[in-house]
Amino acid sequence: MTVSVILTSYNQAKYIHQAIDSVLNQTYTDFEFLIWDDASTDNSWDIIESYRDERIKVFRNETSKRGIHALNKGILEETDGKYIAVHHADDVWEPTKLEKQVAYLESHPDIGAVFTNAMAIDENGAIFEDKDHFYYSIFDQPNRSRYEWLNFFFYQGNALCHPSVLIRKECYDECGLYRFGLAQIGDFDMWIRLCMKYDIHVIPDQLVRFRVRENEANSSGNTPVTRIRRMNEHFIATQNFSKITSKDTMRKIFPRAEKYMEADGFVPEFILAMMALENNSWRDVKLFGLSLLYELINDREKSQKIKELYDFDYLDLVSLSGKHDVFNVEELNNNVIRLFIDYGEGFSGKNFLEQYVSPHDKVQTFVFDLTEQSDIRSLRCDLLDESCIVYIEKVALIGYDGVEIDLIPELRTNALIDEGDVYYFDTEGPQIQFNAIERDVLSGCQSLCVQIKYLYFGKEALAECVKKLKSEKNKSLKLLLTRDNHHKIVFFGASGALEKQFDSLLEHRIVPDYICDNDIRKHGQLFRSSVPVRSPDEVLCQDSNFYVLITSSYIDSIKHQLQKYTNIVKIMSLTDIK
Known part of the structure; x- marks a missing residue:
């Protein structure tokens, strides 16, 4: 037996028929198929029992124990395959999935697991159209070395599709099974442990159709409960990185750690803490970093070592602990949504x-x-x-x-x-x-x-509200803010007046296409190192329509000068849009 497929299901009667068929219809046929129902209360079990295929083994929990129970028990006690494939009852496999994955693992004995890209589908199986949704393109990932994947996991999170994996059973023996208690990111925790020892590969073909349920009904959906649980679990999963003890491994995972690599010593916990406290880290990763530093500072031998190597002591830790707002102390003020009932x-x-209300998630349900x-x-x-x-x-x-x-x-x-x-x-x-x-x-x-x-x-x-109100009341300002691509904005006068107002104009999204000035000594120079200053004729004689904003105190004389240009739609001054 080459492959053992484990499909877990809980109340998925609407989809499980299609999920089971997608396994039975695989072009690769040397597999056993374990279907594990987690005490469903709908008619899922009736559908499961209706199948008659010698490759199928069915199991049912008397009470719900979540999918991790079935996966671990199946891997440890019930599977005979060389490779393990995980499937979910609301997802669908393409017919050639197992064939392509088995072929890859057979020809690449150094690879521990092979994943695939996945196509997001909606409740009814149609291609998911919401390009802003997390699952729209998250699984479209390039291939990376295991060290690069570990760096990605540390700073970005998970981007591997669990029901796409085909993994050597020996990897579970070497890295351990899925950890109980991790309901949201048990697979992510597994991938970190996997990449600590094995390289992986992602087939770019979309060989899985990953169903995105309405109202965030996926077990990994974006709801308050899952967001809170995910962050707590992520903190636990991040602690896997504490197993890094090799200087060479630390370099390969964190290239920026090189600045801490002293020739006469190496304290991996300190370097890992410094990597965790970088600006692009998750909040719980920063907490992990601070926790490492607290332990180091209160270990007499190690605290002396990091003082010698990095000139870091408890006073530096006190400074860092006031800098990193890992518990959202400042951002949580008033960030709630309330439903009032009459x-x-x-x-x-x-x-x-x-x-x-999370201050980081733009779309929330x-x-x-x-x-x-x-x-x-x-x-x-x-x-x-x-x-x-x-x-x-x-x-x-x-x-x-x-x-x-x-x-x-x-x-x-x-x-x-x-x-x-x-x-x-x-x-x-x-x-x-x-x-x-x-x-x-x-x-x-x-x-x-x-x-x-x-x-x-x-x-x-509030600032955007003010801008909007101003643009509604101020016709000149509204004109500049809502202009189309056929109209160019010209600032006339590379003067001290523009110098004072330039940042404010940019902040209000009034960005010049050109800056003009009559002073020939300024032509060709960059104003504020960003926009070149040109002569009026060089700009205004072009075949375009222009809005001219006079940014000089010589307003009347410049207006008189501009009368000869017939392609100027509107002339304004700074006072007009104040």
Whole structure:
């Protein structure tokens, strides 16, 4: 037996038929097929038992134990294959997947596991169209050495598709099985341990169709529970890097660690901590780095060593611990979304549900459980306790039958500016309310799903609101901000006045295509090392239309000079757009 396929399933009756068929229809046929049902409450088990194929072995848990139980028990006790393939009941394999992967491992004995690219599909099997979604292209990865993969894992996270893997069974013997307790990133933890000992390969073909469920229903979906759990688990998985003890290995994984490589000594924990505290690290990785330093500083022998080698002591650690905000102390202020419930007496400050808003995830989905709520009259959702700019992608009531009622047509907001689906909220507490919804509709609903793309928070949002208001009231400013590609912006006057206003203009997205000046001594020079200064004729005699912003104090004389150019659509001065 060459391959053992393990398919895990929990309440996937809608998809499991297609998943099982995609294994049985493989062009490579030398495999055993373990299907493990995790105490499903739908008719998944009936579907599983309906198959009659000698390669299939079926198992069923009496109580739900999650997929990791089936994987570990299957690998350890039930599989006979040389290679192990993992499959999920809501995903689909392409027919040549196993054939191509087995061929690769057979011809590359030094490779521990082979993955493939994956195509994201939606609930109904159609190609996923949301290009901004995490799963749209995350699995489209180049091949890397195991050291480069470890660097990627450390700073970026996971980008390997679990149901695409074909792995040598011996790798589990050498690296260990999946670790219990890691519900979100058990596979990621496995890949770190794998790459500590083996190289891997990614076949660029999309040989898996990875299903992206609605309302973030994937076990790895972007919900508050999974975000919180994922961060906690990521901290645990990162500790695998503590096993690095070789100077050569440290160099290969972290090229930037070279500056810490002293000829007369090597403290791997210190170097790993310094790598963890780099600016592009995750917050939990920074916490891991600080934890390593606390341990080093309180180890008399090692603290003396890092003082000698790196001139680092406890005072440096005290400085670092105040610099890295690993618990979001500053950013968590007011970052919650609240659902206020009116039971007939209006909205009060005590009747609400709330969830945490991540300052890092632009698109976020919040599902509020309404099963314990009765006699709801109306709902109001406060998006934050501070100014923000959001794109409201979805607001829907979800019934017990799974049917959704779209509330966006009924949506009302206190937005300062409304541009279709993009809302500019000031500091008055961004709110969305709903026009009258019949009480029987509310009482028949299990949850409210709110999906929002947060564009700006806090001060940035307020600044954008101000810019927007100014552009709405100031026709000249609006003209510059909304111009199309057929109109060029010219700053006329490379003067002290422009020097003072240049950064402010750029900040407000008013960027010149050209800068002109009458002083021939300035021609050809770069203004602020970015834009070359040219003569008026060199620019304005081109076959284009121009908006000219006079950035000199000689406004009247320049306006008179510009009359000869017929392709100038609008002449403005700095005072016009102030």
